[in-house]
Amino acid sequence: MLDISQTVTALHLAGAFSCLEIVDCIYYGLMRRDQSGDSRDTFLLSKGHGSLAQYVVLEDLGILPREQLDNFCRPGYLLGTHPDFGIPGIEAATGSLGHGLPIAVGMALADKVQSADRTVYVVLSDGELQEGSTWEAMMLAPSLGLRNLVAVVDLNDFQSLGRTSEIFPNFYPVVDKVQAFGWEAVEVDGHDQQTIFNAVSSRSGNAPMMIIARTIKGKGVSYMENVPIWHYRSPSPEEYQQALAELSGEEEA
Amino acid sequence: MRDTFARTLYQVAKKQPNVFIVVADISPAGSMAPFRDEFPNQFINVGVAEQTMISLCAGLALRGCRAFAYTIATFSIYRPFEQVRVDLCYQNLPVTVVGIGGGVSYSTLGGTHHAQEDIAVVGAIPNMAVLAPCDPLETEAATWVCAERNGPTYLRLGKAGEPNLTTDAPEPFEFGKVRLIREGKDVCIISYGPIMKMAWEIAERIEREQGRTVALVSAHTVKPLDRVGVKRILDRFETVAVIEEHSPRGSLGGEVKQLAWDASAKCRLVTFSLRDAFIHQFGSQRDMWTAHGLDPEIIYQSIVAG
Numbered sequence: 332m333l334d335i336s337q338t339v340t341a342l343h344l345a346g347a348f349s350c351l352e353i354v355d356c357i358y359y360g361l362m363r364r365d366q367s368g369d370s371r372d373t374f375l376l377s378k379g380h381g382s383l384a385q386y387v388v389l390e391d392l393g394i395l396p397r398e399q400l401d402n403f404c405r406p407g408y409l410l411g412t413h414p415d416f417g418i419p420g421i422e423a424a425t426g427s428l429g430h431g432l433p434i435a436v437g438m439a440l441a442d443k444v445q446s447a448d449r450t451v452y453v454v455l456s457d458g459e460l461q462e463g464s465t466w467e468a469m470m471l472a473p474s475l476g477l478r479n480l481v482a483v484v485d486l487n488d489f490q491s492l493g494r495t496s497e498i499f500p501n502f503y504p505v506v507d508k509v510q511a512f513g514w515e516a517v518e519v520d521g522h523d524q525q526t527i528f529n530a531v532s533s534r535s536g537n538a539p540m541m542i543i544a545r546t547i548k549g550k551g552v553s554y555m556e557n558v559p560i561w562h563y564r565s566p567s568p569e570e571y572q573q574a575l576a577e578l579s580g581e582e583e584a
Numbered sequence: 585m586r587d588t589f590a591r592t593l594y595q596v597a598k599k600q601p602n603v604f605i606v607v608a609d610i611s612p613a614g615s616m617a618p619f620r621d622e623f624p625n626q627f628i629n630v631g632v633a634e635q636t637m638i639s640l641c642a643g644l645a646l647r648g649c650r651a652f653a654y655t656i657a658t659f660s661i662y663r664p665f666e667q668v669r670v671d672l673c674y675q676n677l678p679v680t681v682v683g684i685g686g687g688v689s690y691s692t693l694g695g696t697h698h699a700q701e702d703i704a705v706v707g708a709i710p711n712m713a714v715l716a717p718c719d720p721l722e723t724e725a726a727t728w729v730c731a732e733r734n735g736p737t738y739l740r741l742g743k744a745g746e747p748n749l750t751t752d753a754p755e756p757f758e759f760g761k762v763r764l765i766r767e768g769k770d771v772c773i774i775s776y777g778p779i780m781k782m783a784w785e786i787a788e789r790i791e792r793e794q795g796r797t798v799a800l801v802s803a804h805t806v807k808p809l810d811r812v813g814v815k816r817i818l819d820r821f822e823t824v825a826v827i828e829e830h831s832p833r834g835s836l837g838g839e840v841k842q843l844a845w846d847a848s849a850k851c852r853l854v855t856f857s858l859r860d861a862f863i864h865q866f867g868s869q870r871d872m873w874t875a876h877g878l879d880p881e882i883i884y885q886s887i888v889a890g
Contacts, residue, residue: 416675423646427670433636434671437643437651444625445602445647464667467633471640475628 332383333574336565339404342412343380345549345561349487350454353544354384356524357452358392361531368392371449373422373438377431378456378485379413386410394420429462431455432482436468439480453482458490460505472539473513480539481531485521487548491562506543514541521546551578585741586684588720590615592727593652597623600731602649606630608637610655638664641679642671650678650731657683657699657740661706672736673709680730686716686740686777687829688858688872695862704834706738707807714807716740718780719749722804725757733759742778749780760805762813768799771887772821776803776836779829779873786884794888809839818849825854825887829873832857852890856883
């Protein structure tokens with residue numbers, strides 16, 4: 332993702348870092364795959380601005396060629412800042428917030444009516460919880476009995492203009508609101524993949540599930556963590572080197 | 585029209601698998617009963633939640649289902665406009681948005697319920713087709729088109745009680761084609777939707793009082809407009825009139841005038857529409873037309889003046 336960040340400016344690197352473990356856990360841990368690697372389960376990145384996290388996973392899975400990632404946002408290539416419908420591995424055009432959950436509800440409903448054994452995973456941002464359409468879908472999903480729907484909220488506590496918990500202090504904690512709407516909901520450390528995996532795997536299955544995943548925006552890069560400007564900025568060459576060093580140090584540690 | 589739609593949708597669901605109707609707490613009660621009884625899992629009431637109505641239909645379509653979103657016209661597209669634009673049109677999904685009470689059908693409910701610029705709004709979105717049948721028979725044909733076409737469609741319907749006008753139409757209903765529904769040689773009136781009834785009455789009066797014969801054409805497919813068919817009409821008739829229950833902005837009348845200019849048409853061309861205004865009045869649908877200037881006397885005089 333850092334390599335890609337050097338090709339264009341104005342992307343959402345910090346928001347991609349905050350959901351990276353979540354996306355990784357869903358693709359590699361939760362989605363069931365057959366011998367050829369295909370999955371009957373569905374992944375939707377409702378917070379489409381985190382697309383880099385999805386692109387690198389799709390590349391690793393062999394669904395997107397490396398050439399496409401290397402030419403991110405360039406004319407004649409597929410990948411832009413927001414996931415576009417029609418790209419391999421992208422199930423819906425997201426980027427405008429508040430669309431992913433209700434689309435996922437429609438998919439899960441179709442699967443339920445057709446008795447298809449498929450699970451729909453959808454990742455939302457916490458800022459996206461301010462969209463009314465998200466709450467329409469939250470009200471509806473349990474009423475439709477969509478046990479095959481798993482939503483994960485990347486609760487990095489930031490939106491474009493500041494800390495989400497400071498802009499809407501009365502909205503917290505989130506998990507009890509979600510439960511009140513009829514979801515099975517738990518709050519976890521969103522950078523702890525084993526915990527996310529266990530929470531989803533051990534769900535009761537009586538209702539749709541929503542994981543409230545506490546995360547750090549820009550996780551892993553010290554100057555990026557919890558600094559709002561990294562919703563938009565790309566690292567300079569020096570900052571890029573520092574980020575690489577910090578992340579490789581973390582891997583060795 | 586709404587009962588014909590409900591009955592036709594039931595026939596569609598009997599023939600095709602996975603046909604869903606997703607309503608936002610508005611539904612033709614009696615006529616929808618056979619569908620609900622036979623396909624209870626495919627009738628979804630999302631409640632008063634129009635944004636989710638549209639996105640949910642997109643999700644169904646992404647799973648290969650055929651979804652119809654259904655509510656009052658204003659709420660079907662204005663409230664969830666961005667869901668219509670992105671989820672349906674940008675992704676080019678085969679979902680039909682059924683707007684009941686297009687135009688000023690809900691004449692006693694006030695301006696909040698008048699869909700007077702709906703065609704301009706949805707017609708501006710790429711991939712979106714707009715169908716506006718003029719009677720129950722065309723509603724049946726249009727519903728089948730919606731059930732079979734690849735891409736999003738806005739099906740603009742009236743309310744209830746519209747008479748059949750196309751029983752003896754010389755031409756069949758065909759998506760993307762203007763349709764001659766009454767023969768005539770001197771004047772041609774192009775219209776769509778329930779106001780075709782008024783156009784029919786004006787045509788009869790012109791024949792009776794002027795001795796000129798009047799053709800009536802249903803432009804049921806407002807988008808994509810049959811440009812070839814419209815140009816043929818502009819060539820063939822000395823007087824052409826467009827009557828529509830819609831704002832003059834982004835309207836059929838405006839598009840026909842563009843075509844006439846491009847084709848250097850020689851005919852006399854007059855257009856009649858709702859005003860580009862909120863009228864704050866109540867009454868019958870005809871009262872609303874009159875308040876908007878769609879007065880049959882004025883239209884008659886304007887057409888025969890040439």
